[in-house]
Every structure is written in structure tokens, then in C-alpha cells.
Amino acid sequence: MQRRLVTKYLLAGFLVMAVTMILYEMSTSRVERISCLPYGNGVPMEGLRMPALDQKEVAPARRPMDNADIPTIYVITPTYKRPAQIPELTRLGQTLMHVPRIHWIVAEDTNNTNPHVLELLDHLGMPYTYLTTPMPHKYRIKSGSKPKGVANRNGGLEWVRKHATSGVIYFADDDNTYDIRVFDEMRYTKRVSMFPVGLVTSKGISTPVVRNGKFVSFYDGWISNRKFPVDMAGFAINVNFLLKKPGASMPFVPGYEEDGMLRSLNITMNEVEFVADNCTKVYAWHTRTGPIAPASRSILDSKYNDTNLRVLREKIHLKKK
DSSP, X not given: OHHHHHHHXXXXXXXXXXXXHHHHHHHHOOEEEEEEEEETTTEEEEEEEOOOOSSOOOOOOOOOOOOTTSOOEEEEEEEOOSTTHHHHHHHHHHHHTTSSSEEEEEXXXXXXXXXXXXXXXXXXXXXXXXXXXXXXXXXXXXXXXXXXXXXXXXXXXXXXXXXXXXXXXXXXXXXXXXXXXXXXXXXTOSSEEEOOEESOTTTTEEEEEEETTEEEEEEOSOOTTOSSOOOGGGEEEEHHHHHTOTTOOOOXXXXXXXXXXXXXXXXXXXXXXXXXXXHTOOOEEXXXXXXXXXXXXXXXXXXXXXXXXXXXXXXXXXXOO
């Protein structure tokens, strides 16, 4: 009789452990990989759903427990292959790890999936979507300034339109620096919220000018004829509000991406919410990594065959021949 009881309790214990492990896997494996091909204005079309990597499993990093009662923030990050890509995505990703209810949409300017980016995203363990969103050819071959990041951000917006009904959208470039408090400030955005961004142009800051809670003007190093002279990191958009504006998108016009995006929402400054303590706190900075030259090709020397350098070679950006 005692043996039967012991066996019964052991089986019950194993069952509880199994259910707990399944629930944990479900909570840490909310990832989606989508390859997107451009068409029309560079809005992506879902093409190929990428299977999980056949390589060895990447252990997810620890994350704070998500609170289902708070809105999700969809962070859209454009990126492209370069020597600093993985270091900068690592820095941003490890900031986002400390923020609950984040879905990271990483949109890369490429036709092919990047296994190094996917490996990093798997390791970080947060919900993510990876998109391939190459710049349309007609803009790539144009001389002069190019609309970098526009196809990527529009691709992220298109994904949100198809998969989300609530929450907040934020455009976070991979080379910027973010205090996690900026996400608390934007999380309950009703339409569009704005806040200061540091280290922007010679002015040192980009922000709405606010007096007694009321909008006065903009302070930015390049006002020009922009209706909304703000930095890309200086505003957030409510998902439901975006869905009510089916034509809203970012234009392929260098220098006018933010202005065009906000204009397409038909928003007025009377409807904008000024967060970060009435735009008196800086929680985002427009930092930039200095130019980094590609690595020399000496690592390809045959004398390094059968060494760790053969593996590390895949991790670095080499000079072209």
C-alpha cells in the first residue's frame, strides 16, 4: 500500500514538473521569423516563414516576468549588415530585456536572412519578429542621400497592422541609447506621445517646447519646412490609432521621414501627449558609433586552418577583395 502511494505521489510530481516546463517554454519561445519581399512602395509582402535553426539550441537569457495587464510595446528596429551591427543590436537587446511586454521587430535591409542576428534574437529570449525588408532598387541606385531605414520601418508597421490590435509602436534605431524609463513613459500613449531626445545636431537636443503643459514650438537643429521637426526616437504611436489611419506610412524622402510619418496620421499638436515629465527628462539619446573599417583578410590565411579562427571568421565583417 505504501509503495503504491509513493508511486502515485511521484507520478503526480513528475506531471506537475512537466506542465511547468511546457508553460515555461511557451513563455520564452514566442518568436516568429518572416522573410519579406518588397513591392510597390517598399511595403513588404510575407514570403517565407523561416524554420528554427538546425544548429544547436541557443539558451535564452533571463527576462523580467511579463505583466499581461499592461499594453505591449512594439519596438521596430531597422538594421543592416556592418561591423558594428551585432554589438549594437546586443546593446539595444540587453536594454529591452529589462522591459516587460516588449515585442521586438527587427527589420533588416537584406534579401537573405542573417543567421548571426537570428542567433542573437534567440539568445535574448524575448518575443521577436525578424523581417527581411530590402530598400527598393529604385531608391538604392539613386545618387545622393538615400531613404535609409524607411522600407524597414514600413515593413514593421505592416506587420503590426496584420498582427496587433492594441499597444504602442516605437521606432528604436540600433545605434541609439535608451533609458528603460522611456518605455514606461510611452506605454499608455493614447494617440501620439512626444519626449526629448539628447545628442541631436549642434543644438544638443530635439524636443517640443512646452510651457505650463501647452505646446509652444519645437527645438531642433533642423526645422526647415517640417511641420513636425522631431527625431525618430522622440515619439510613439498608439496601435489602435494607427489602425484607424490605413494610409499612414513613412515616406521615402531623406530628412522628412519623421515629418511625413506624423503628417500621414493627421495628428495635431493639441492631440499630442507630452510625457517624460512635460518633456523635461531625457531618456533617449541619438548616439552614433564612429566609422569602423572592415577587418583585414589575414584571418583567411591557411595557417589558421583547424583553429578557432575558422569559427570566428564568420563573426566579423571582412574587407572586400
